[in-house]
Amino acid sequence: MTTHSEIHDDLSFEDSYNFAYLDEQTKRMIRRALLKAVAIPGYQVPFASREMPMPYGWGTGGVQVTAACLVPDDCVKVIDQGADDTTNAVSIRSFFERTAGVATTEKTTDASLIQTRHRIPETPLTEDQILVYQVPIPEPLRFLEPRETETRKMHALTEYGLMHVKLYEDISQHGHIATSYAYPVKVDDRYIMDPSPIPKFDNPKMDDCPALQLFGAGREQRIYAIPPYSKVKSLDFDDYPFSQLRAPETCAICGADDSYLDEMIIDDDGGRMFVCSDTDFCASRQNEQGFEPAEVAS
Amino acid sequence: MYVAVKGGEKAISNAHQWLAEERRGDPDLPDTSVAQIREQLSLSVARVMAEGSLYDPELAALAIKQSRGDLIEAIFLIRAYRTTLPRFGYSKPVDTEAMRCKRRVSATFKDIPGGQVLGSTFDYTHRLLDFKLMAEGDVPKAEAGTPTDGPMPHILSLLNKDGLIQDEISSDAEPGDLTREPLSYPADRAVRLQALARGDEGFLLGLGYSTQRGYARNHAFVGELRIGFVTVEMSIPELGFSIEIGEIEISECETVNQFQGSKSEPPQFTRGYGLVFGQQERKAISIALVDRALRWRELGEDDLGAAAQNEEFVLSHCDNIQATGFVEHIKLPHYVDFQSELELIRQIRRDALMLEAGE
Numbered sequence: 126m127t128t129h130s131e132i133h134d135d136l137s138f139e140d141s142y143n144f145a146y147l148d149e150q151t152k153r154m155i156r157r158a159l160l161k162a163v164a165i166p167g168y169q170v171p172f173a174s175r176e177m178p179m180p181y182g183w184g185t186g187g188v189q190v191t192a193a194c195l196v197p198d199d200c201v202k203v204i205d206q207g208a209d210d211t212t213n214a215v216s217i218r219s220f221f222e223r224t225a226g227v228a229t230t231e232k233t234t235d236a237s238l239i240q241t242r243h244r245i246p247e248t249p250l251t252e253d254q255i256l257v258y259q260v261p262i263p264e265p266l267r268f269l270e271p272r273e274t275e276t277r278k279m280h281a282l283t284e285y286g287l288m289h290v291k292l293y294e295d296i297s298q299h300g301h302i303a304t305s306y307a308y309p310v311k312v313d314d315r316y317i318m319d320p321s322p323i324p325k326f327d328n329p330k331m332d333d334c335p336a337l338q339l340f341g342a343g344r345e346q347r348i349y350a351i352p353p354y355s356k357v358k359s360l361d362f363d364d365y366p367f368s369q370l371r372a373p374e375t376c377a378i379c380g381a382d383d384s385y386l387d388e389m390i391i392d393d394d395g396g397r398m399f400v401c402s403d404t405d406f407c408a409s410r411q412n413e414q415g416f417e418p419a420e421v422a423s
Numbered sequence: 424m425y426v427a428v429k430g431g432e433k434a435i436s437n438a439h440q441w442l443a444e445e446r447r448g449d450p451d452l453p454d455t456s457v458a459q460i461r462e463q464l465s466l467s468v469a470r471v472m473a474e475g476s477l478y479d480p481e482l483a484a485l486a487i488k489q490s491r492g493d494l495i496e497a498i499f500l501i502r503a504y505r506t507t508l509p510r511f512g513y514s515k516p517v518d519t520e521a522m523r524c525k526r527r528v529s530a531t532f533k534d535i536p537g538g539q540v541l542g543s544t545f546d547y548t549h550r551l552l553d554f555k556l557m558a559e560g561d562v563p564k565a566e567a568g569t570p571t572d573g574p575m576p577h578i579l580s581l582l583n584k585d586g587l588i589q590d591e592i593s594s595d596a597e598p599g600d601l602t603r604e605p606l607s608y609p610a611d612r613a614v615r616l617q618a619l620a621r622g623d624e625g626f627l628l629g630l631g632y633s634t635q636r637g638y639a640r641n642h643a644f645v646g647e648l649r650i651g652f653v654t655v656e657m658s659i660p661e662l663g664f665s666i667e668i669g670e671i672e673i674s675e676c677e678t679v680n681q682f683q684g685s686k687s688e689p690p691q692f693t694r695g696y697g698l699v700f701g702q703q704e705r706k707a708i709s710i711a712l713v714d715r716a717l718r719w720r721e722l723g724e725d726d727l728g729a730a731a732q733n734e735e736f737v738l739s740h741c742d743n744i745q746a747t748g749f750v751e752h753i754k755l756p757h758y759v760d761f762q763s764e765l766e767l768i769r770q771i772r773r774d775a776l777m778l779e780a781g782e
């Protein structure tokens with residue numbers, strides 16, 4: 126009997142797996158789901174999500190969508206919290222370097238495919254780009270109704286009263302809609318969609334966006350999409366219109382006063398500073414202003 | 424002064440090296456071989472095979488070694504490997520009546536055709552630490568018996584002859600495969616049982632236990648529990664007949680449960696069913712309890728609102744790889760969302776304080 130060790134001894138990781146890790150049959154299955162998703166903007170298409178070599182919750186949905194979209198001459202950028210150098214972004218980027226051998230970049234403008242967790246880049250995207258979102262809970266109605274059997278019905282019947290009641294109750298209790306991220310949107314005047322946990326600051330970037338936006342939820346086995354130049358409207362009321370939200374500060378490094386900022390606690394007295402969450406945006410502004418990109422201590 | 428997250432790449436690589444070192448433990452002690460794990464931690468191996476949905480004791484043992492004995496991590500390694508394997512098809516139904524039983528007990532009948540076989544069980548051991556095991560040493564060989572010949576009929580099939588127990592509907596339909604099709608609700612019973620067989624032992628144990636304590640109680644007896652080896656056959660279309668492709672060890676449990684009867688049907692026993700890879704009787708019994716609870720609709724019982732009756736609740740939370748991923752992912756950075764929440768809270772508080780001041 127041949128043992129596993131004999132079989133696996135002379136195989137390296139790179140020889141053992143297909144381009145971009147997934148086998149071609151799986152990619153075909155995902156691409157079918159993607160096509161359906163593009164055809165029905167904002168509709169959650171079930172797909173047979175595979176176990177990936179990273180845990181659920183780490184971006185398995187996004188990774189599968191990216192793997193199904195990649196071609197050898199793609200240039201991939203991966204961000205988490207807006208930054209290219211957060212540990213999980215580093216890990217996913219190196220996964221695609223290793224399994225697909227594609228070029229990678231930190232520059233938004235150089236990327237043909239950007240996989241993201243929790244942010245949309247500040248630099249406007251173009252028709253030549255795909256933005257892949259990692260999605261934890263794809264169902265915008267989930268926290269109002271835990272049963273999938275019910276929420277699917279509500280979407281089918283466009284029965285969104287529950288969501289409007291929730292937003293209304295927020296206003297009567299807090300004077301504001303008390304959702305600051307994963308703020309629900311309506312796509313193409315039909316489906317209510319979860320934009321993934323991006324800050325609501327980013328919501329307007331989804332509307333009329335020239336890039337193709339794809340959403341992958343691995344654990345929940347759902348894919349959905351916003352085709353280029355689609356109408357994406359954040360839910361609101363006429364007398365309580367949607368508004369963006371950011372810290373009313375400027376970036377301590379590049380001076381931007383219109384970017385989304387990370388707040389940092391810098392001393393024991395709770396002293397704070399604010400810097401751009403989008404590291405590439407911040408670095409490009411520093412370059413334009415002629416100073417060296419901040420060499421950041423670790 | 425801006426201290427941030429640069430250096431992720433280096434941190435990851437250092438963490439991996441440290442992990443490898445800790446996995447090995449004290450280098451002065453001999454390394455544990457995969458074969459040792461396979462032979463001496465065989466019940467861990469069984470669990471990893473079952474929840475990893477891959478019958479391969481050698482790879483399961485390797486996964487246990489690599490994961491430092493964290494079985495959920497080992498199951499994850501096996502799942503991630505399994506998913507890369509091509510799917511050739513599905514086997515013919517396994518004939519558990521023809522099982523070479525190493526253990527077979529019934530709690531409902533004292534004497535049964537084929538006999539009760541106690542087998543290698545912890546059941547009647549006294550749970551006293553055996554300090555002799557701290558020293559290395561060989562165990563004396565157990566006395567060998569004579570294997571029972573011939574098929575061992577399922578106990579519940581004997582009850583069935585009198586119509587005392589409900590018939591199960593047999594079907595030649597192609598079974599679903601939840602590793603290839605997304606789960607949708609309601610799921611059929613075969614897919615449900617598949618999900619439970621892959622489900623977390625602890626979660627199912629707790630759910631099964633809850634049915635015994637009154638949350639959708641259904642009065643279960645273990646009609647039969649059998650553990651042993653069965654052959655797996657596949658039809659090969661090119662050959663026009665089926666061939667044996669191997670032998671696997673499984674645990675199978677059938678429970679006998681009460682059924683009140685309805686307007687159209689006189690009272691009759693019903694069953695719960697659990698089947699799982701390897702010697703895993705705790706899991707097989709738990710699956711049978713949960714399976715029976717999930718059948719309330721089909722049997723015309725009331726929805727008592729119990730967790731074990733709620734198919735969507737059970738199936739969408741029993742997978743420990745999904746669960747551990749999502750539970751643990753909240754340790755990943757969420758700076759951006761938290762920042763947004765901070766600003767919102769500040770805004771709401773500002774408004775509230777202004778309102779108060781104005782009043």
Ligand SMILES: [Zn+2]
Binds near residue numbers: 380400
């Ligand atoms: Zn900046």
